[in-house]
Amino acid sequence: MPEGHTIHRLARRHHALFAGAPVAASSPQGRFAAGAAAIDGRVLEGADAYGKHLFYRFGDDVLHVHLGLIGRFPSYIRDVPEPTPATRLVISNGSAAAHLSGPMTCRVITTDEAAAVTAALGPDPLRSRGGRREFAAALGRRRAPIAAVLLDQAVIAGIGNVYRSEILFLCGIHPTTPARNLSDDRGDCLWRTAGAQLRLGLRLGRIVTVRLGDVGARRRGDLDEDERRYVYHRDGLPCHRCGSIVRRGDIGARSAWWCPGCQPE
DNA sequence: TCTTTATGGTGAG
DNA sequence: TCACCCTAAAGAT
Secondary structure: OOOHHHHHHHHHHHHHHHOOOEOEEEOOOOOOHHHHHHHOOOEOOEEEEEOOEEEEEEOOEEEEEEOOOOOEOOEEOOOOOOOOOOEEEEEEOOOOEEEEEOOOEEEEEEHHHHHHHHHOOOOOOOOOOOOHHHHHHHHHOOOOEHHHHOOOOOOOOOOOHHHHHHHHHHHOOOOOOEHHHOOHHHHHHHHHHHHHHHHHHHHHOOOOOOOHHHHOOOOHHHOOHHHOOOOOOOOOOEOOOOOOEOEEEEEOOEEEEEOOOOOOO
């Protein structure tokens, strides 16, 4: 279940495992048989991530994958399991394999088409240190609640439902605040916090947003599930920082969580 | 053995 | 705003 950090991590791992050599590609499920045939035996030049999108370059052809909500793309170095009947795509070489299941998007496109995909996305904090102004400008154009705007991939690429609530908590911003009402400082805080949290998530391989001091822990490995985040899925529980009861509400057709003490309206 | 849920996104109305 | 797509694991019965 991926936000941007997961996708970038996958791109790095797949690049390390497969780039620079021919790969075998097949579709046990059958639904991607033609696409797999188009890249089978070809040299993978590289794997990249932009926001929540994955791109695998094979000359002028690009394998474009988006995992959606339920997609997975685990890889194996040894003890490669049998693909399940739902495995859409297997990529392998002599020593490793990756099994794709449940993707929202899996298709072979041209480099121009791939460029059009990324052009429609907002800046990705994991790729660009120069996206802050573009992000700030987009906020200024929107009157929708900031919690809804943070999920719009045309505004900022890679944020999902966990990070949107956690980032708003960390910046002390109430989720229903209209985006264009935010000060420049608060917009800066959102951009910097998004980048810092995505980079941390990329490094850890999981989303951990709490400062250890706020939960009285020494190491991140000591944290229980409930202690890794400030608000996400914590409605009814006391805030790690101020003790107020965390609330949940539907914002932008999905649940958002916030602390009424730390994020006043 | 069910039903539910999930860190996402699209297209129709 | 809603139905819908895709899969797997967790939770309920």
